[in-house]
Amino acid sequence: MSLMMTVPEAEHAGFTLMEVLVAMSVMAIVFVALFRMQSGSATLAGIGQFYTKAPLLARQKLAEIEQKVYEDIETIGDFGPRFPGIEWSVTFSDILFDDTEEIMPENDTGMLRKIEFVVNDTQGGRMYQVTRFRFADAALE
Numbered sequence: 691m692s693l694m695m696t697v698p699e700a701e702h703a704g705f706t707l708m709e710v711l712v713a714m715s716v717m718a719i720v721f722v723a724l725f726r727m728q729s730g731s732a733t734l735a736g737i738g739q740f741y742t743k744a745p746l747l748a749r750q751k752l753a754e755i756e757q758k759v760y761e762d763i764e765t766i767g768d769f770g771p772r773f774p775g776i777e778w779s780v781t782f783s784d785i786l787f788d789d790t791e792e793i794m795p796e797n798d799t800g801m802l803r804k805i806e807f808v809v810n811d812t813q814g815g816r817m818y819q820v821t822r823f824r825f826a827d828a829a830l831e
Contacts, residue, residue, distance in 0.1 A: 736814055743773065744809040744818035751778055752807055752820065775813040781806045785823070801825075 705713075747769055755763055766779045785802040802825055809818040 737816065740776075740811050740814060740816050741818065743776070744811075744816075745820075747773065747776065748778070748807055748809050748818060748820050751780075752805070752822065755780060755805070755807070756824065775811060777810045777812060779808050779810070 751769075763780075765781065766777070768777045783804045783806075785804055802823055805822045805824060807820045807822070811817070
């Protein structure tokens with residue numbers, strides 16, 4: 691007499707419908723979270739790349755502008771084909787003081803000039819701005 695018990699075939703058939711649905715739901719939640727993280731890290735990489743390049747490009751262009759401070763210079767432009775979608779603009783304004791005797795002697799004919807330089811990322815909608823102040827001798831203008 692054999693003591694072996696036989697198990698019906700139906701119990702070895704596979705997963706139930708409920709187990710499959712639960713497993714698919716868990717996988718869907720995990721994939722959605724992974725895709726959001728990947729999208730977020732791609733966005734952050736683009737932001738980081740712009741804010742790494744922008745100060746370097748601004749410093750280079752500002753050095754060129756400051757060398758030509760008494761000449762007519764362009765006030766808008768781009769950085770060429772190496773940096774597509776990145777443009778710059780610069781504005782100059784003279785600073786006026788109410789009481790200039792405290793700041794400059796009477797015989798000094800210079801002026802303080804404000805230089806605002808903006809780097810724009812036209813594709814990502816980001817902006818980096820630098821403001822500098824330079825003393826310009828009016829006799830050289």
